Amino acid sequence: MFRIESGHRTLALDKTLVMGILNVTPDSFSDGGEFSSFDLACQHIDAMVSQGAKIIDIGGESTRPGAAEVVLDEELGRVLPLVEYIAKHHDVWISIDTSKPEVMERAVKAGAHLINDVRALQAPGALERVALLEVPVCLMHMQGQPDTMQEAPNYRDIVADVIVFFERRIDACIAAGIKRQHILLDPGFGFGKTLSHNYELLNRLAEFKVLKLPLLIGLSRKSMLGELLMREPKERLAGSLAGGLIAAQRGANILRVHDVVETLDCLNVFQASNDYRHLI
Numbered sequence: 634m635f636r637i638e639s640g641h642r643t644l645a646l647d648k649t650l651v652m653g654i655l656n657v658t659p660d661s662f663s664d665g666g667e668f669s670s671f672d673l674a675c676q677h678i679d680a681m682v683s684q685g686a687k688i689i690d691i692g693g694e695s696t697r698p699g700a701a702e703v704v705l706d707e708e709l710g711r712v713l714p715l716v717e718y719i720a721k722h723h724d725v726w727i728s729i730d731t732s733k734p735e736v737m738e739r740a741v742k743a744g745a746h747l748i749n750d751v752r753a754l755q756a757p758g759a760l761e762r763v764a765l766l767e768v769p770v771c772l773m774h775m776q777g778q779p780d781t782m783q784e785a786p787n788y789r790d791i792v793a794d795v796i797v798f799f800e801r802r803i804d805a806c807i808a809a810g811i812k813r814q815h816i817l818l819d820p821g822f823g824f825g826k827t828l829s830h831n832y833e834l835l836n837r838l839a840e841f842k843v844l845k846l847p848l849l850i851g852l853s854r855k856s857m858l859g860e861l862l863m864r865e866p867k868e869r870l871a872g873s874l875a876g877g878l879i880a881a882q883r884g885a886n887i888l889r890v891h892d893v894v895e896t897l898d899c900l901n902v903f904q905a906s907n908d909y910r911h912l913i
């Protein structure tokens with residue numbers, strides 16, 4: 634059973650937890666930027682917390698395929714007000730979805746507890762900055778960069794290749810002074826993977842247990858569901874729940890999702906099938 638610490642907080646990962654997504658990017662791939670206004674974003678945060686999300690992931694840079702970079706001040710302006718809002722009004726973990734060391738630091742100083750980096754601390758200065766911040770960090774695998782990652786994804790054996798990537802990033806983290814117990818891993822569904830690669834990762838997810846670190850999974854509403862089911866992002870709830878349940882059964886400790894209450898209902902049924910002896 635894993636537990637992650639951040640400051641005086643502890644997150645017990647004895648069951649799969651839900652991380653609610655708040656994309657504050659104008660082109661958010663799934664909600665079409667409807668949360669571009671601060672008030673709407675705050676209402677969405679309130680709803681996800683009341684529905685049972687234990688972590689809220691705040692992202693100010695779109696990293697969907699083809700996305701362009703966003704400048705530092707723009708990203709800070711998008712995320713800091715929301716980190717402050719959650720820190721002030723809610724007692725949940727705040728995750729900052731960024732690759733920029735400056736955004737990591739400012740977000741942690743504003744109350745964020747977890748760094749979620751789709752580039753696995755490969756940006757200049759990121760390793761050193763996170764070592765100084767002493768908060769947990771999720772290292773996600775991406776092949777290439779968002780603007781080109783879907784052009785020609787290729788692997789010898791995708792699970793073995795991603796494990797090698799993780800081992801190298803873990804070594805780099807430890808060499809920089811980051812504690813191993815502050816590291817979470819994520820294979821990065823949709824980040825430089827074909828449809829087949831994504832489903833092979835899901836099928837073989839349990840193989841990542843060899844690294845003995847918590848696993849964060851984000852497949853909610855992604856194209857691996859849309860291409861298979863021929864559904865638009867807002868029509869991918871059933872697919873997202875199916876994928877999330879499979880990931881939970883195969884070892885996911887945290888699910889990064891858009892649809893919080895539905896995912897929790899799904900996980901609670903799964904939990905009850907494990908813990909039926911405690912039921913009346």
Ligand SMILES: Nc1nc2[nH]c(SCCc3ccc(S(N)(=O)=O)cc3)nc2c(=O)[nH]1
Binds near residue numbers: 662849852
């Ligand atoms: N740890 C972690 N953080 C994440 N942040 C994001 S943002 C989503 C970017 C995106 C959107 C859509 C597609 S697609 N073409 O597969 O539908 C790919 C990437 N995702 C993840 C994820 O998974 N883990």
